[in-house]
Amino acid sequence: MYKINCLNPIAAVGLDLLTENYENAGSFREADALLVRSASMHELELPPSVLAIARAGAGVNNIPLEKCAESGVVVFNTPGANANAVKEIIIASLLLASRDIVAGINWVNSAKDDPDLAKLVEKTKAKFAGTEIKGKRLGVIGLGAVGVLVANAANRLGLEVYGYDPFISVRAAWNLSRHIKPIKSLDELYRTCDFITVHVPLADSTKGMLNEEAFALMQEGVKILNFSRDAIVNDDDMIAALRSGRVKRYVTDFPNPKIAGVKGVIAIPHLGASTAESEDNCAIMAVEQLMDYLENGNIKNSVNYPNCDMGVCAQAGRIAIHHKNIPNMLSQFTSTFAREDINISDMTNKSKGKWAYTLLDIDAPSTPAMAEGIGKIDGVLRVRIVL
Ligand SMILES: NC(=O)c1ccc[n+]([C@@H]2O[C@H](COP(=O)([O-])OP(=O)(O)OC[C@H]3O[C@@H](n4cnc5c(N)ncnc54)[C@H](O)[C@@H]3O)[C@@H](O)[C@H]2O)c1
Ligand SMILES: O=C(O)CC[C@@H](O)C(=O)O
Numbered sequence: 001m002y003k004i005n006c007l008n009p010i011a012a013v014g015l016d017l018l019t020e021n022y023e024n025a026g027s028f029r030e031a032d033a034l035l036v037r038s039a040s041m042h043e044l045e046l047p048p049s050v051l052a053i054a055r056a057g058a059g060v061n062n063i064p065l066e067k068c069a070e071s072g073v074v075v076f077n078t079p080g081a082n083a084n085a086v087k088e089i090i091i092a093s094l095l096l097a098s099r100d101i102v103a104g105i106n107w108v109n110s111a112k113d114d115p116d117l118a119k120l121v122e123k124t125k126a127k128f129a130g131t132e133i134k135g136k137r138l139g140v141i142g143l144g145a146v147g148v149l150v151a152n153a154a155n156r157l158g159l160e161v162y163g164y165d166p167f168i169s170v171r172a173a174w175n176l177s178r179h180i181k182p183i184k185s186l187d188e189l190y191r192t193c194d195f196i197t198v199h200v201p202l203a204d205s206t207k208g209m210l211n212e213e214a215f216a217l218m219q220e221g222v223k224i225l226n227f228s229r230d231a232i233v234n235d236d237d238m239i240a241a242l243r244s245g246r247v248k249r250y251v252t253d254f255p256n257p258k259i260a261g262v263k264g265v266i267a268i269p270h271l272g273a274s275t276a277e278s279e280d281n282c283a284i285m286a287v288e289q290l291m292d293y294l295e296n297g298n299i300k301n302s303v304n305y306p307n308c309d310m311g312v313c314a315q316a317g318r319i320a321i322h323h324k325n326i327p328n329m330l331s332q333f334t335s336t337f338a339r340e341d342i343n344i345s346d347m348t349n350k351s352k353g354k355w356a357y358t359l360l361d362i363d364a365p366s367t368p369a370m371a372e373g374i375g376k377i378d379g380v381l382r383v384r385i386v387l
Contacts, residue, residue: 002294003030003049008037010056011276014283017291033290037282038062038270046073051384052293054286057082057273058145060303061202061229069304069355072322072382074293076302078285080145085278086227087149089253089271090197094138094154096266097195097223097249099130134158139193141186141209142200142228143168143176150197152177164189190217195225202229210234215241221248227272230254297359297386306350310359315345317366318386321358324379325351332377333358340370359386 003025004018014035025031028044033052040062041053053063054076068075096102107124114120136159140151143165155161155177162183163176183189186209189196196218200206210224211234224247226233233250235258241247242264252259255267273282285301292298297320299308305322323329330349337344337360346361366385375383 002032004033004035004290005031006035007039007041008035008056010035010037010286011279011283013280014056014285014287017284017287019291021295022291033294035283035286035290036063046071052076052290054078054290055303056279056282056286059201059229065304069322070381072384074299074302074305074322076286076289076293076300078282078289079301081281081285082273082275082278083145083149085275086146086199086272087153088275089268090146090150090225090227091153091157093225093227093251093266093268094133094157094159094195094197094223097225097251098133098136100128101130102266104128133195135160136194137162137192138195138197139164139183139189140180141165141189141196141198143172144199145172146227147197147199148172148175150199151180155179159195162189162192186214187217190214191219193222194219195223197225198228198232200228200232202231207231208234210238212237212240215246218246220246222246223249223251225251227253230256235259295386297384299357302352304352305355305357306352308348308350308357308359310346310348310361313361313387315361316364316387317362319360319362319366319370319374320384320386321360321374321380322382322384323356323358323377324381325354325356326379329356329377329379330358333360333374336370336373336377337362342370355381 002022004022005025005028028034029047032049034050035054035056037056042064050073052074055063056078058077060077063075065075111117111120138154138159139162140147141164143163151161151163161180163180164183164186209232215237238250239262242250242262249264251266253268253270253272259265260267289300296312297318299305334344343363344360345363349358371383371385374380
């Protein structure tokens with residue numbers, strides 16, 4: 001029986017996949033595995049019982065990935081599962097940034113009791129006139145699951161789209177419309193575009209990338225969309241750029257007391273992935289990945305451990321070993337089994353950066369003594385008897 005705890009509400013269609021082998025842990029302190037959306041886990045002291053964390057979503061900056069890897073906790077995310085929801089809100093935001101729809105609606109609400117409202121509307125509407133998006137230049141920074149969908153959809157709406165991603169995956173490149181113009185440097189993108197939308201993960205390399213220096217290169221009156229993470233934009237520099245007119249509108253999914261209410265800011269309460277469809281997709285993917293890991297030791301879409309798939313175990317035993325990615329580990333594992341005269345019938349060893357994962361099928365039932373023996377090998381972080 002595995003105990004699961006949800007740190008945020010997770011869509012029922014995903015939780016319904018959990019079989020009678022799973023129960024609600026009540027608290028993360030008693031859990032074998034956790035499901036989470038945006039709750040920050042940096043301050044949580046996880047108990048040793050926690051084997052895995054599944055993030056129902058893309059961004060994992062709320063999870064201490066290295067700390068988890070060091071203790072053999074696999075962290076999953078759900079790549080692409082909410083990308084369409086974000087693409088749709090970006091299209092809406094391009095329009096919100098171009099037409100003064102938000103101010104117009106607010107004005108109507110404030111004048112709603114005026115008996116001459118219809119007449120007043122015709123007199124006042126010029127104040128809220130805007131421009132069209134067709135023919136404008138859009139720069140997309142980050143061409144992953146979201147960026148590719150945004151670039152292609154914006155192109156279909158008649159924008160001239162420029163894409164920048166020095167690490168673009170082969171899959172994303174295949175999915176990108178041939179009409180998207182690749183751009184070689186951020187400086188060139190900043191100088192070229194009327195709209196800029198950012199779709200990169202929050203990391204040391206992207207933190208504060210939209211700052212005073214970047215704004216100085218941009219077109220006067222540029223419109224910026226941030227549905228990635230708050231810290232990718234330097235708020236003080238953004239406020240200065242809005243005040244000077246360099247940035248005309250800033251649409252952000254990450255309001256904070258500094259930026260909310262500033263003239264030119266359209267702040268949305270982190271709604272990028274908040275659609276029924278996206279929540280269902282993310283929950284299903286997160287739960288399926290978690291179950292396959294807990295029941296079979298297979299890893300798919302982990303952000304801190306390598307992928308590894310040996311299917312369902314058809315042998316007497318299966319053991320999963322999390323270890324450092326250093327020389328001489330495999331020979332120590334195999335000789336441990338050889339000493340006990342146990343045959344290894346299948347084995348996969350994969351690594352990702354500093355960390356590695358070995359899954360072994362053996363011709364005898366796994367025992368706690370075997371796990372204890374392997375656990376004593378220098379560089380082993382966790383040993384789990386899967387079967
Ligand atoms: N607002 C929301 O609700 C919401 C929903 C989904 C994702 N997000 C955020 O958007 C981010 C992107 O989501 P995704 O699903 O497209 O992720 P993804 O991993 O599919 O794509 C990220 C892309 O960014 C690229 N990249 C990384 N560093 C870069 C850099 N310095 N310059 C240019 N490109 C760079 C990568 O190569 C990758 O192609 C997530 O990490 C998350 O923070 C927010
Ligand atoms: O869970 C959410 O609502 C937001 C998820 C989103 O920010 C993501 O990074 O996938």
